Each structure stands twice: as C-alpha cells, then as structure tokens.
Amino acid sequence: MGYARYFRRNWQMYALLVLPITFFIIFKYGPMYGVQIAFKDFNFFRGIGGSEWIGLDGFREVFANHDFYLTLRNTLMLNFLDLIVSFPAPLILAIMLFELKVVWFKKLSQTILYIPHFISWVIIGGIVYQLFGTQSGMINNLLMSLGFDAVPFLSEKNYWLITYLLTGVWQSAGWGTILYLAALTGINKELFEAAEVDGAGRLKRILHITIPGIKPTIVTLLIINLGNMISIGFERPFVIGNLAVREYSDVLSTFVYRIGLESGQYTLATVVGLFQAVVGLIFLLAANYISKKLTDESIL
Incomplete structure (x- = not known):
C-alpha cells in the first residue's frame, strides 16, 4: 500500500523515464538480436533466422586475418x-x-x-x-x-x-x-x-x-x-x-x-x-x- 501511494504521488517522475527507456529498448537492446549473425553464415535473403549456424568459424577467420x-x-x-x-x-x-x-x-x-x-x-x-x-x-x-x-x-x-x-x-x-x-x-x-x-x-x-x-x-x-x-x-x-x-x-x-x-x-x-x-x-x-x-x- 505504501508503494502505491508513493507511485501516485510521484508518477510524473516515472512518466519522464518512459521515453529514454523506450529509446534504449528499441535502439540499444533491440539490435542485440543481430549479434547472433557473428555465429551464422549470414545470408541477406534468408535473414537472421534462416541463416546457417557456423559456430566460431567467423571468429577463427577474423583472428587469422x-x-x-x-x-x-x-x-x-x-x-x-x-x-x-x-x-x-x-x-x-x-x-x-x-x-x-x-x-x-x-x-x-x-x-x-x-x-x-x-x-x-x-x-x-x-x-x-x-x-x-x-x-x-x-x-x-x-x-x-x-x-x-x-x-x-x-x-x-x-x-x-x-x-x-x-x-x-x-x-x-x-x-x-x-x-x-x-x-x-x-x-x-x-x-x-x-x-x-x-x-x-x-x-x-x-x-x-x-x-x-x-x-x-x-x-x-x-x-x-x-x-x-x-x-x-x-x-x-x-x-x-x-x-x-x-x-x-x-x-x-x-x-x-x-x-x-x-x-x-x-x-x-x-x-x-x-x-x-x-x-x-x-x-x-x-x-x-x-x-x-x-x-x-x-x-x-
């Protein structure tokens, strides 16, 4: 009950956090889905989900370059x-x-x-x-x-x-x-x-x-x-x-x-x-x- 009263009294401060949190979710955390490309033989037409897994082969190729x-x-x-x-x-x-x-x-x-x-x-x-x-x-x-x-x-x-x-x-x-x-x-x-x-x-x-x-x-x-x-x-x-x-x-x-x-x-x-x-x-x-x-x- 105390938390509910505190939130009702200060809801404006939490409302100010909506836009920055939304920004981070969309532009910072959302793109993390694409990190799996590092472990796939990415095919532009198949997309991320349809590309074949290759494990650490990409890392081996980069580290050999x-x-x-x-x-x-x-x-x-x-x-x-x-x-x-x-x-x-x-x-x-x-x-x-x-x-x-x-x-x-x-x-x-x-x-x-x-x-x-x-x-x-x-x-x-x-x-x-x-x-x-x-x-x-x-x-x-x-x-x-x-x-x-x-x-x-x-x-x-x-x-x-x-x-x-x-x-x-x-x-x-x-x-x-x-x-x-x-x-x-x-x-x-x-x-x-x-x-x-x-x-x-x-x-x-x-x-x-x-x-x-x-x-x-x-x-x-x-x-x-x-x-x-x-x-x-x-x-x-x-x-x-x-x-x-x-x-x-x-x-x-x-x-x-x-x-x-x-x-x-x-x-x-x-x-x-x-x-x-x-x-x-x-x-x-x-x-x-x-x-x-x-x-x-x-x-x-």
Whole structure:
C-alpha cells in the first residue's frame, strides 16, 4: 500500500523515464538480436533466422586475418595517444576559463571553443586538406613561398599522426570543458577566499583546491575513456586518412566498413563488433576496479 501511494504521488517522475527507456529498448537492446549473425553464415535473403549456424568459424577467420591485427594495433595506439593528448586539454581549458574574471571575454571564449564540436568531420576533413595538403595546402604554399620544403602533413605517417591528434584536440576540447566547468562551479568559494587570505597564489589554489575539488569528475571521465580504448569513431580516421598513411589510419571501424559494407561479409563485421563490445566491457570494469583500489573513486 505504501508503494502505491508513493507511485501516485510521484508518477510524473516515472512518466519522464518512459521515453529514454523506450529509446534504449528499441535502439540499444533491440539490435542485440543481430549479434547472433557473428555465429551464422549470414545470408541477406534468408535473414537472421534462416541463416546457417557456423559456430566460431567467423571468429577463427577474423583472428587469422592479418589486417585485423593491424587495425587493432592502430585503434589501441590512436586511442592511447588521444588519451594522453586530448584528455588533459578540456581540463586545462576549463581551469583557464574558470580563472578568467572578465565575464564577457569568458563567454566569448567559451562560444568560440564550442563551435568546432558542431562541425561535421566531413567539413573538418576538407579544412584539414585545404590547410595541410602537400601540393595545395595553405601552410605548405606559405612555407614554399618562404623558401622552405613542403611538409608532408597528410602523406607521411608520423606527420599524419600529429595532424590527426591535434585536429582531434581542436574539435573536442572546447565541448569537453562543459562537464569540468559544471564541476568547478560546485566548489565552495570560501575555500578559495581562505587560501587567498593565507597567501596561496593562483597556482597553489589550482593544485590544492581546484583539481582535488573536481577529482571525482576527472576519474569518472578517465574510466569512461579507458573503457572506450577498443572503440574508435569511423568519421575521423576515414576522412583524414588516405592510402599513403593506411599503416596508421586503418582502424577497426574502417575495417568493419570494408568487410561489411564494401565486401558484404556481414558475419565477419559482426564478429569484429562483438569483439569490440566484449573487450571494451573488460577494459571498463578493469579501469573501474583499479581506480577504486587506488583512489577510492569509481562509477560502479
């Protein structure tokens, strides 16, 4: 009887959950039915139910494919480097914005930093080629007009890697500051005032108040990023990459695109997707466990 009274009093809150729960059922849990394609010789005309079971043959074929290990290496390498380069960038930007005292300049800076997040990777790819192209890129044209040699930003793998990472920072760093700024606003202002009275400079206030104050947010985002180490977006490496740097730009998402959509090997594509999901879950649980042991902070 108590539960019924509680539900009648708070039914609006439960009603708000209907749409998100429906979304997850349809678009997240519903597609899990298709996971069985990884264990079948999928025939497009017979459908999932009518296709023949082949057990783990699809996994054996994928694990025997040299390209799979190359793309797996590239995925882990690019995500690891992104973690080192891109993860601290939003934190540093958020602290810098938080320390700004001129309100109009702070708002203007935030707006400018947020804009790249809303630009499609197709458009960003066009901008990258216009700026960094070896023959027609604006930067190389300027260098050659000054008597320097052209820099192969997009055609030499090491230069491409730097271009890839910096482009990712430019596109994502501003948007990533939102969570950190929200966490920073929750820090008690009296702590900063007391530290200032005690003679603590700005750097000491950042190190001993600001960063510890948003430690749970930092740990949570770090765990999520570690959980996504095996997953990588399709657009960024596909748009910026090319055949000249395929040794670095070919990742699991582009591998799935080639064998799934271009070659029609849906079973193998599903195997790779299932592999990413399982390994990603293991990474997430391991990162959460280690974080809980070392820092006493976790998301589970």
